[in-house]
Amino acid sequence: ALTQTRVLGTVDSNIYRAIVDAGFVVLGRTTVPEFATAFVTESVAGGVTRNPRALDRTPGGSSGGSAAAVAAGMVAVAHTTDGGGSIRQPASCCGLVGLKPSRGRVSLGPEAGESWAGATVEGVLTRTVRDAAAVTAALARPFPGDPYSIGGPPIPTVPGEAAPQRIGVMRHHPSGTPWPSADVARVVDEVAAALSARGHRVSDGFPAALAEAEYLRHYDTMVAVDVELLAQRVEAQIGRSLADGELAPRNAEKRALAQSLGAPGYLASRYWLATWTYRLAEWWSGFDVLLTPTMGNLPSLVGSGEVDDASIVARSVEMMGMTNFANIGGLPAISLPLGSTESGIPIGIQLVGRHADEHTLVALAADFERNGPWAG
Template sequence: MCDVGETTWLDATAQAELVRRGEVSPAELAEQAIARIETVNPKLDAVIRTRFDEARLEAAGDLPDGPFRGVPILLKDLGCTVAGETTAFGIGPLRDVAFPFTSYLAEHFRAAGFVPLGRTNVPELGTTVTTEPKSFPPARNPWNPDHSTGGSSGGSAAAVAAGLVPVAHANDGGGSIRIPASECGLVGLKPTRGRVSQGPLIGEAWAGSTIDGAVTRTVRDAAGILDVIGKPMPGDPYYAPPLPRPLVQEVGADPGRLRIGWLDRPGLEGYLDDPECRAAVAGAARLLESLGHHVEESAPAAMYDQEIIGHFNTIIAADTEATMRAFELLIGRPIGEDEIEPRNVAYRRAGKDLGAVAYLQSRSWLEAWARRMADWWTGHDLLLTPTVGAPPPELGWFTAAGPEEEGVRIISFIPYTAQFNMTGQPAISLPLHWTPGGLPVGVQLVAAYGREDLLVRVASQLEQAAPWSDRHPPIHA
């Protein structure tokens, strides 16, 4: 048996290999991860619900012989529902409600051999970029517990960064995989639209902007997890272009000499423009040049069209109201405005007042805009940007500002991520920079639609040139 110290910082790929070789059992890996969660999580509130007894039985039983057999994982408390288990979506009235169905995504994780240990903290409905929900304690950043983990996959990111588990489920509607990855020093790969099924209940959410994935410590784990969850399912409204081969085979593959454009500051006033984020891009650009790529200052002209925010908020408002009505049916009563956060009250009110024609007009505008955005990639392979507009802010910076100012601050903080939810393109955040105070700052690479293979090749190349796996936060297992 391997002791806790031997497996804590092994990635999921390495842990699965130990299981295959018989050097550690799934039950031993589960016990080690449970011990880490029990010891460290009280300092972080990354995990808000556990299923340790069920996990012990599963790990000791006949697990599927998938590529991650026996590896412990945490599931985000938003999406990835499992029949008979609670998924609260960050909403207090759902904290004790068991869902009646299992998502395809949860089935894929189980078929891969993962052993889920519990659920991670999220902001309410995932509609903000910090994990400080009204109904649950705030998630704390293991690099500095007074700072945000990001959102909406903030609990997942804190848990992986602190070494509680090697990987955790995450999803992304406006940056919610990449933002927490940046703020917690992890790899966060957002897949192409349609790559991961949201069925059987959901065809698309936020007009196709949402997608599931994971936060990881290594590029090979990000690739391997997308290989096992990126399966088209019957009835999906659209499928992503098939990849030429499994993404794990792209790890270490030569990407060739690429043409990469970079952008290090927002194109409009009102967004945060931090020198540490510019420094992160400058460092990544130099590294890419040293690896033989052509790097130039260039970005899509449509990146900061002033109409984007209004149309995207229309989509979110409509989806928020529809989702809340579904939850009200599930619990058998209305959810009062005093039970949810002012941000989501505002979205509900806007969604109720929204007409079908206005909603469709916003979708149509965004579809035309996405075509203008995509044209830039006919002359470039990748776009390099900061992941977010500033290093991790202190807890309360968003939530204590008041409802109107909170919305302004949310928008100001994400100049680079939500655009690629609306276009559906794949993007990855990599931990290539830290502030003098020790806070992580990620950089984002964006590829053309369907080109996760190219992202994995380049991300792997950067990981080899500037390794980050030996950096651990002050609060860790």
């Protein structure tokens, strides 16, 4: 939703203003799951959105409609948001390029300075690295009042050459379990071998903070509180309370969790995540880039057409890879279409850099686009 509505009148969001000022023609809205809280794009309001690259599978979420529009060739660029993987997951599902900017790159104003405790960012989905870099750079405009700022170099509008990097490869889940899909594991190995052959220093490793599963509970608290606030805004718009039955069950559950928290409980989770972010960022003092699969598994099959929230939750969990830690840490990350199954189902690989270092990610991405592997 690019234009946000006030109780009295309307106001353009800063991202919409940046898009229009960059010369784009806005065609319309695309589908999302209710309240953007699933990795599959299915809802009572929007029905089932399918993956143009594999019609029996989901395009991902929450920006699944944007991914479907780009993958189908309807548009070259689609607006997205990403609070836990919603740029990169759809990119992986649909064989696209999904660049998640660092926290502070693109304004979320004027109606909100941050969302999901700073986890949410604005961005785009594209088919090429050049478009991902150039469009994101055009949208990375500071607006007065933005709560975050970037001290690093700007995003390059033209990708540069990739200098040798220290790259850590995550070959299994932080819990020690293998990735659910053997095809995903194979593509990770192929990409790591290609980087090594190009002179990068490649070794197995990942931030120890990712093994602290408690961060997921605190992250869920942030999401639940934001869902409660969104629900309250909907109630203000329609002039009455929402019944639980009017919401997807997962969102009703999030409201219940949020309402059970006192303000100190909410702040305790925010403070815990803030200290965890320091532990996460420490890893990049010894490495430049982390390589992971965007998702640990292939895109899930779509629903039968009748939206079943329990099924949506199960399929979202099934697809969940290693994405939301970059949101919590405010780190830049990019998903690239570097592999596929024999039947052509896309497999995305994620590169995560240190804060404000989109330049390195874009350069590595452009090298893959020129020299392979590239399945887009």
